Amino acid sequence: MNGKPDHNPNRQPEATRPAAMSRLGEDVLSLLQPSPGERILDLGCGNGDLTARIAAAGAVPTGIDLSAESVARARQRHPGLDLQEADASIYRTDVRYDAVFSHAALHWIGNAEATARTVWLALRDGGRFVAEFAGSGNIVSLTDAIAQVLSARGYRPEGRIPWYLPTIGEYAGLLERTGFRVTFALHFDQPSLLQAPAGVRAMLDSFASYFFADVAPAELHTIYDEIEDALRPRLYQDGKWTINKSRLRIAAVKHP
Numbered sequence: 261m262n263g264k265p266d267h268n269p270n271r272q273p274e275a276t277r278p279a280a281m282s283r284l285g286e287d288v289l290s291l292l293q294p295s296p297g298e299r300i301l302d303l304g305c306g307n308g309d310l311t312a313r314i315a316a317a318g319a320v321p322t323g324i325d326l327s328a329e330s331v332a333r334a335r336q337r338h339p340g341l342d343l344q345e346a347d348a349s350i351y352r353t354d355v356r357y358d359a360v361f362s363h364a365a366l367h368w369i370g371n372a373e374a375t376a377r378t379v380w381l382a383l384r385d386g387g388r389f390v391a392e393f394a395g396s397g398n399i400v401s402l403t404d405a406i407a408q409v410l411s412a413r414g415y416r417p418e419g420r421i422p423w424y425l426p427t428i429g430e431y432a433g434l435l436e437r438t439g440f441r442v443t444f445a446l447h448f449d450q451p452s453l454l455q456a457p458a459g460v461r462a463m464l465d466s467f468a469s470y471f472f473a474d475v476a477p478a479e480l481h482t483i484y485d486e487i488e489d490a491l492r493p494r495l496y497q498d499g500k501w502t503i504n505k506s507r508l509r510i511a512a513v514k515h516p
Contacts, residue, residue, distance in 0.1 A: 285310045285363040288392040288509055291444065294319040298358040301382050303348050303375075303391075304365020308334030311341055314361065324351060325365075349374040356384040360391075367394035367423040372431070376438040385516040389440065395447050395508035396427045402463065402503060405490040406471050409483055415474065422470040431508060440512035450505040459501035460488050 289310060294300055296318030302311045305323030307330065314321040324346040325331050331345045349371045360379045369375050379389050407417035426434070432442045455462055464471070464484055472480055495501055 285313075285392070288363055288390060289313055289361075291509065291511055292359060292361050292388075292390040294321075294359070294361075299355060301353075301357045301360045303351075303360055303362040303379070304368070305334060305343060306330055306363075306365070308338040308341055308343055310361070310363055311343065312338045315341060319358075322353075322355070322357075324348060348378055351378050351382070353382055355382075357382050357387060358384060359388045361389075362391040362393065364393060366391055367398070367425060370424055372424055372426070372434060373438075376434055376440075380438050380440065380514055383514040385514060387514045388443075389435070389512045389514070390510070392507055392509040394423055394425055395431075395506050396425050397449075397506040398423065398425050399463075399503055399505060401491060401494060402460070402487075405487045406464075408490060409486045410471075410475075412486075413479075413483065420471045422467070425506075426508070428508060428510075431510060435510070435512050439515050441515055442510065442512045444509070444511040446509045448507055448509070450507050451502050452505050454501040454503055456500070460484075460491060460495070460503075463503070 292300075292314075294314045294317040298319040300314050300319045300321045302314060302321050302323040305311045305325050308323055311321045311323040311334070321341065323331075323334065323341060323343045325334070325343075326345065326347050328345050331343050334341070334343050348365070348369055360382055366372070366375065383389065403421055406420070410417045410420075428445045428447045432445050435442055454460060458465075461484055464487065468480070472483070475483060495503055
């Protein structure tokens with residue numbers, strides 16, 4: 261979710277406002293094509309906006325998110341929706357869904373195999389899985405600059421990236437091993453403006469608990485300056501910061 265980090269591996273802040281995030285989910289929602297009466301599980305439902313869009317199409321959605329704070333906010337925004345606090349990697353249900361949907365959540369879940377198994381078990385035979393999340397190369401210019409600056413200051417850069425960022429081949433292979441037939445897969449770039457005036461610093465602040473947990477507070481702002489200096493020639497133009505996100509969009513069907 262947006263705002264301050266809540267240390268939730270299923271949902272974390274990005275430099276994108278909730279309404280903008282919901283608009284970004286429209287293409288993958290079109291791929292889902294929810295129909296009246298369908299039971300659909302929204303995995304990592306966040307603020308519930310896309311869950312509400314699924315309900316508006318006449319489907320019967322259930323949204324789950326590991327963040328109690330996110331679920332509470334979603335219930336306030338969308339009273340009447342079935343929204344639950346749950347861990348996607350171990351979630352089990354007696355209901356069999358016609359579809360499982362996920363937007364901007366799977367890169368926060370470290371155990372991808374367990375989550376794929378959750379999806380498979382939740383679906384009826386022939387049910388479909390539609391998801392979009394960060395993939396290989398996501399904001400790599402930023403993470404490379406962080407590693408460069410930390411290394412120059414004597415910090416070990418390894419092990420700081422909190423996301424699961426597979427290639428198409430890696431994730432499609434995982435789904436096939438789980439028992440899915442992959443019907444669509446796209447790996448695409450998504451250049452994104454960072455919110456002014458903070459720009460890169462807002463994103464660094466959002467993920468500070470991962471990238472800079474062992475950095476002394478007195479040193480942090482100097483490190484931010486050095487990261488900005490390293491990125492400015494590539495990411496700053498006409499008074500605006502732009503960063504390239506990398507996304508996977510994928511659809512699959514559960515084999516009987």
